[in-house]
Amino acid sequence: MSAPAGGPAPTLIGSVQRALRLLEAVSDHPDGAPAKQLAREAGLPLPTAYHLLRTLTHEGYLRREQGVFVLGAAAERIGRGGSGQVRRGMMTDTMERWRDTLGVAVYFGVYRDGEVELTASAESIEHPAVEEWADLRETAHAHAVGQCLLSQLDTEARRDHLDRHPVEAITPYTVRDSASLLERLAAVERMQPVLERQEYVLGTACAAVPITIGPMAAVMAISVPLAEEARLVPAIERLRGEMGEVVRSLMFSISI
Known part of the structure; x- marks a missing residue:
């Protein structure tokens, strides 16, 4: 889109x-x-x-x-829904804290009912979020949040998703076909981060790390301008190193 x-x-x-x-x-x-x-x-x-x-x-x-x-x-x-408002407030606080801690825009997504959902994000003037110029649900193959979520599914569930949302190149760097994407996803080791460079939007690099919260696939992701790509891996590694704190903070602010 x-x-x-x-x-x-x-x-x-x-x-x-x-x-x-x-x-x-x-x-x-x-x-x-x-x-x-x-x-x-x-x-x-x-x-x-x-x-x-x-x-x-x-x-x-x-x-x-x-x-x-x-x-x-x-x-x-x-x-x-008073309790829902409280949870949303806690989620906002959590995302903003990790934004400030890591110095990057941050995102939280889940795979629910066969679809990718970006449920929360936090940005600032210094660390703007990626512009959603193409529907994130339709283009899971092209961004780090979607790729990381798909990597947590079994092969049958991945194929089902791609049957409903076929791979389409939206930048010159996007994976070109389902077979190539499935091969890439199969190579991702359990609980390993996924890195994506200009596949969803030019001039941006992103990374996502799997999170185990409840029965659904979930991820935390970050993005940086391509000129600051060198900051991507250290930031995602710090996030992984503090995953226990990430999970604890999210468990109190989401309802799955």
Whole structure:
């Protein structure tokens, strides 16, 4: 999936921030508000607001009624879910702590119900996250999070995933076919990190390390600009060296 026309794709965190501002704007209008008003109140360009409003409506966080947007059932469930809010706050604290400790953008992902899910990330101005310019679920073969998750599956599960999400070269460095990817994944030793260089987006190097938390495959990943690639291995090795602390901090902040 290519980036939207009219400018660069927002970062993962930026997209979430924009969506949250829209939800806050909608919550200020119990009887609903039109898209133009919500865009103005959230400080967003109208095309961006339209795109996010459609997405939030599709996911059930908003409803469109007679030309105005109101909160949907999913948003109302969030409002009732106090324990869920606590867990999300703990996850945010955990990710931000590892971002600052390692001095890189960090990500947490799981393989759930046959799909790759990036459930949390933390970035900063100094350490920006990778821009999600192509759907992470469709392109697991091309990024470190997806490759590391797939490496934890058995051969049958890997083939099933690739049947549903065929390998497609999205940069000149992306693996070219399923057979090559399966061969690469089979060579990854248990609990070893996966490194990826410009396979998902040019100018970026990433690494991911497997985590054992509950029954699902999970990973912690990091990214650096290609010019800082020399920092990648030391950072991921430090993360591996402190894996006990990583697991303990995540166990209290996620619910699988």
